Amino acid sequence: MIEAHALTKRYGARTAVSDLGFTVRPGAVTGFLGPNGAGKSTTMRMIVGLDSPTSGRVTVNGKQYAEHRAPLREVGAMLEARAVHTGRSAYHHLLALAATTGIPRRRVDEVVDLVGLREVARKRVGGFSLGMGQRLGIAGALLGDPATLVLDEPVNGLDPEGVLWIRTLLRDLAAEGRTVLLSSHLMSEMALTAEHLIVIGRGRLIADTSVEEFVRNASGHTVRVRSEEADRLRPLLAGPGVSVTSDERTVLIVSGISSDRIGRLAADEGIALAELVPQHASLEQAFMEMTRDAVEFQTPDAAMVDEEVAA
Ligand SMILES: Nc1ncnc2c1ncn2[C@@H]1O[C@H](COP(=O)(O)OP(=O)(O)OP(=O)(O)O)[C@@H](O)[C@H]1O
Numbered sequence: 001m002i003e004a005h006a007l008t009k010r011y012g013a014r015t016a017v018s019d020l021g022f023t024v025r026p027g028a029v030t031g032f033l034g035p036n037g038a039g040k041s042t043t044m045r046m047i048v049g050l051d052s053p054t055s056g057r058v059t060v061n062g063k064q065y066a067e068h069r070a071p072l073r074e075v076g077a078m079l080e081a082r083a084v085h086t087g088r089s090a091y092h093h094l095l096a097l098a099a100t101t102g103i104p105r106r107r108v109d110e111v112v113d114l115v116g117l118r119e120v121a122r123k124r125v126g127g128f129s130l131g132m133g134q135r136l137g138i139a140g141a142l143l144g145d146p147a148t149l150v151l152d153e154p155v156n157g158l159d160p161e162g163v164l165w166i167r168t169l170l171r172d173l174a175a176e177g178r179t180v181l182l183s184s185h186l187m188s189e190m191a192l193t194a195e196h197l198i199v200i201g202r203g204r205l206i207a208d209t210s211v212e213e214f215v216r217n218a219s220g221h222t223v224r225v226r227s228e229e230a231d232r233l234r235p236l237l238a239g240p241g242v243s244v245t246s247d248e249r250t251v252l253i254v255s256g257i258s259s260d261r262i263g264r265l266a267a268d269e270g271i272a273l274a275e276l277v278p279q280h281a282s283l284e285q286a287f288m289e290m291t292r293d294a295v296e297f298q299t300p301d302a303a304m305v306d307e308e309v310a311a
Helices: 040-047 090-100 105-114 130-142 160-175 187-193 211-217 230-237 259-268 283-294 300-310
Strands: 002-011 014-024 029-033 055-060 075-078 148-152 179-183 196-201 204-210 222-226 243-248 251-255 275-279
Touching: 002 040, 014 040, 014 196, 014 204, 029 040, 029 160, 029 187, 040 055, 040 075, 040 148, 040 179, 075 130, 090 105, 090 130, 105 130, 130 148, 130 160, 148 160, 160 179, 160 187, 187 211, 187 283, 196 211, 196 283, 204 211, 204 283, 211 283, 222 230, 222 259, 230 243, 230 251, 230 259, 259 275
Parallel strands: 029 179, 029 196, 075 148, 148 179
Antiparallel strands: 002 014, 002 055, 196 204, 222 251, 222 275, 243 251
């Protein structure tokens, strides 16, 4: 379990993390999301003691990282996959890491197999592809068989087979009762991997909720209705907060009213519906909506779209 209490980090005048409070629970994969510069990496660095908070605290299983007697056995982290001596082989990199923390050699063999690096384990890390480097980073994180894992962009650079592999691995590790926190910019992947989300923007908490709830709360919620009598149905739906748009004669996209109610209104008037489909926002749409005000740099196009939406 990871717990942050009033966690704050300032770099000079810049506040990277501000009064952040959250709990990452065991047994589920928790996604850590936020626009660029939101403070994710800073928070992760504080979790594993690479940076110290200006105020507040963050603990792993009740203690700050440095207070643990064998931190690698407590928390496994991959923050910068490339932070490896490039002249060493993958095997020796892991062996050196293990030796400094009293982890037996056989565990190195285990993690090498677990991450699928057996064939290249004796090759120099300098020649590794981005994907192989990621696998090595994950091997390092798993070395101490820790109850808690903190991974910054672990799928970055992996091919589709690698992405599927890590998704399955993380879900399995969580199912064993571990605490898994990962950040990713790939929303579709996050939607498939994580059950819970912590979303931050400009260093502050925006949401701490299940993926399902986060998507449900996004207002991108509409109902698609198809009927030969769409013209007759349309005025019946009108009301405060209801909006109806239509690009095709027989199709209405309705927001502000539930599909149950639309179905009832149509039935009362004897209007036959060919389709009545609630459309849920994707995690990406929900994320864009929830973090819109927290985006550090907006492209002119995105800003223009926002203005058009607001107009
Ligand atoms: N060592 C540092 N010195 C000064 N400012 C820093 C330092 N590290 C981070 N920052 C600033 O703190 C803020 C948060 O950065 P951080 O890297 O934690 O964000 P992030 O959410 O991980 O972003 P990204 O998604 O782009 O990786 C940014 O404005 C960044 O410029």
